[in-house]
Amino acid sequence: MNNKTPDSSRQLIQKKLARRYRTEKWFRRLGAMAVLISIAFLGILLVTIVGKGSSAFQQTFVKLDIHFDAEVLDVKNLSRANYPGLVKSNLRSLFPEVKGRRDKKKLYNLVSNGAAFQLQDMVMGDTSIIGRTKSVWVPASDDVDLFFKGKISRDVVESNRRIKDIQLKWIDRLQTENRIEKRLNTTFFTAGDSRDPELAGIRGALSGTILTLIVTLALSFPIGVATAVYLEEFAPKNKWTDIIEVNINNLAAVPSIVFGLLGLAVYINFFGLPRSVPLVGGLVLTLMTLPTIIISGRAALKAVPPSIREAALGIGASRMQMVMHHVLPLAMPGMLTGTIIGMAQALGETAPLLTIGMVAFIVDIPGSFIDPATVMPVQIYLWADSPERAFVEKTSAAIMILLLFLISMNAVAVFLRKKFEKSW
């Protein structure tokens, strides 16, 4: 029994009150601090990435007046013609005073190797330009590009500079003649990987990522949802289903490289599927995402109020009808959230793809599920590991694209969720 008088109780409550509020205040401060710290880190991350990467969306171009010499370009053998020669002779005519092999080489290094490929594409696309002279903007080499973007300083001693004094003089002259300028770098969005930073693009990796994720989604979503529905709604509760449940939960925590090794053993070595293809990548990532989808799917099914199930059963719906007509639609938003988390994980994976050969140099843009391909995080990893300094900005730019991809994926998920989640 309580033998305290109301007055003494009130005093006791008052005494404790200050302490209680203090604790609450501290807790709130700590919480706010944690949020601030995470925002600061996110801010630093974004600022560095955007700071380093934004310049990659621009590219330095040089204007050359190419004479498509009919003598060089034999119509019968256009693919074998000496396109680099066209570029070189034009550069020589721009700077006729350049003599000596070493200086000439420095001169040729002003423009990218890609210039020759560009001319080849032009001629192959339209043979009528043979014999005419045309102004063409070709990409500058990566060093010139870096210099033009201010990432190589004039003030450094010449021996320590990748752009030499004589090249500086040429660049200055090109500039006064309006023959060199920065333009939007469309190559970055249309090309596959390249070892020349100025020719490298993200499209190959982006296509690879999309193809891989399509396979992952097409397999893991139906299988994951079906498994969750079966385990949650139909499977008897016994020792076996308990074991299955424990195993699924464990699988969700298995390091992803293990799935890569499993994929290598099963899909490539046993089934004989080709290496480095989005199909196998998707299959491996499916293994990895399935547990996430199943677990979140089961949680979503559990969260559907029992009253809805009773309503359906009470009216004479069969179990299957109850699940399909009522429970599943209500659980769908939760399942979609789980799926999108799983897909986002899959989007960022590199480790399991290493063993199945998707960490590779691939120039051609994959067009089907069985073309060799790589994915964006792998592309980022490969560029980050490249010696050429101009890849630094490409790496950051690729990270930006990856983040953008992730954000748009999440946006689609939010949209779908809103659609399913009709406001009732």
Next chain:
Amino acid sequence: MMEQTEEIRGEKSETRDWEVVSREDRRTVGIPFVDNPRMTCRNIDVYYGDEQAIQDVSVDIGNNEVLSMIGPSGCGKSTFLRCLNRMNDTIDICRITGEICLDGMDIYGGEIDVVPLRAQIGMVFQKPNPFPKSIYDNVAYGPKIHGLAANKTDLDEIVETSLKKAGLWKEIKDRMDQPGTGLSGGQQQRLCIARAIAVSPEVILMDEPCSALDPIATAHVEDLISELRKQYSIVIVTHSMQQAARVSQRTAYFHLGDLIEVGETERVFTNPRHQLTEDYITGRFG
């Protein structure tokens, strides 16, 4: 505790005088059986795992009558109600023995399919639980899955008559495509009743249908129950003795898993034969 068969008890209850039965005696008193019953329940025991929730209950549900079941919380009245359309099947650990017949057919018999059975014996739940779909779809769902409507016009007609019977038609006929969950609590419950009668049941089970409703909505639903009695047999579980008195013809009093007393509603409330019933209706517990 109750070794006797129901026949003996039945006879005994008939022969009992107006003297009140003591609290310790848990045999059913009153008139559990009727002529020409719609449903008959004999010696029903219900177990949740090892625990017995209902002990040896026998009772009939007559045609066109409202049988109300009252009793303190946890007395087993809802459990018993859910046995009547086999809703307890969904609980793995629940086990039922005894015999429940609908029109003389054992509903727990091996050849009985539970899906059509639940269309025959409809159910309305404590909390209004319309589907998160439109009003129309809520009512049309049952007829659709059972294939009761030959075409769209047919279906429209079933929906309309069901809603009319549920007394909801006038209020909502212009917003059939709006969500059922957007209605008020009382309207939702009447929608649920319309949903249940859309599949033309013979018996409607109601599990405290008004406990979540305000007095005005409750009055609406009670009027509806009285109206529906003309066509259906209704079993209603309620916590409100006034409600039982208002809507039902017969009342059954449950106590800790035992059916203590059954009889004409008026008599049970004015002149209970069992001490426990009397304790309950005079408010000594519960």
Next chain:
Amino acid sequence: MKRKLAAIAAAAIFAVSAGSANAARDYVSVVGSSTVYPFATVVAEQFGKTTKFKTPKIESTGSGGGMKLFCSGIGIQHPDMTNSSRRIKKSEFDQCQANGVQDVVEVKIGYDGIVLANSKKTAPFQLTRKDIFLALAKDVPDPSGAEKLIPNPYKTWHDVNPSLPDTKIEVLGPPPTSGTRDAFVELAMEGGGKNFPWIKAMKKVDKKRYKAICHTVREDGAYIEAGENDNLIVQKLEANPNAVGIFGFSFLDQNSDFIQGSFIDGVEPTFEEIADGKYPVSRPLYFYVKKSHVDIIPGMEGFLEEFSSEKAWGEEGYLTDRGLIPMPDAERKQMHDDVKQLRPLEM
């Protein structure tokens, strides 16, 4: 309905893949060393852009991983070539033979220098291989001159050699899984260990112990494993002027405005010195080819021709622009002929 569609889609994917997996592969598949990767990829890209063939696919799996894949069998599901920053081992060769990879062609493509570099903010180091051994080995000979080992006592470069600066020994290098690390311990550290006659004598008596002494890097924090990413090491050198980094020559070449290579045995790691063979810490790079695949895989012959052409690996070739150190003229010619004739390796 949705599920049905998905099921059909999945079935279709499988059907397509099963069909095509049996069809011929129309691109060259290359695996192997991450050190050779930057060179092989340039050749592949050049080949893909100037011919009608597809660009070869180059995987960066590491030398050992590449060898394992390469030797796992004959057939289009197995790679056609593997890059390696070291020679094939006898055990790997035997594995190849056991799996039916009979004729393996070995092609040396050039050299790679391994440099020790530091920030340009300080003076370049003048090291000998003996200094490197003493600074980085786990156990070193007793400074008193006795022929026994003691745990590495040296804290600063000055302790190792009085002519070196008095700064803490702090070396950033690759982990043991890296081919660069293998080459470094073999060329630089073992080369230093050999300066002690009693250790050198051990090579004949107890080869295992000799290797253990020369190849074991200290683990007390002076050698910091900085991961496989050489760019990361370069960045760390910029931030920490006292640290020394170990990486491939091409990274020094690209970042010569920030970092400088240390002199080793009096030789500066420059293109010319490595090519002349004067710089002691350089290693050959190889690729290995399955002879039986050359006729089956479209473009393979052309890719080999491109790789071994003068415009690629020659003195003025585009690979030298990327930091590959070319072989002497005679050796290049010899190699070119070997590639042409696909002369199989014998071990």
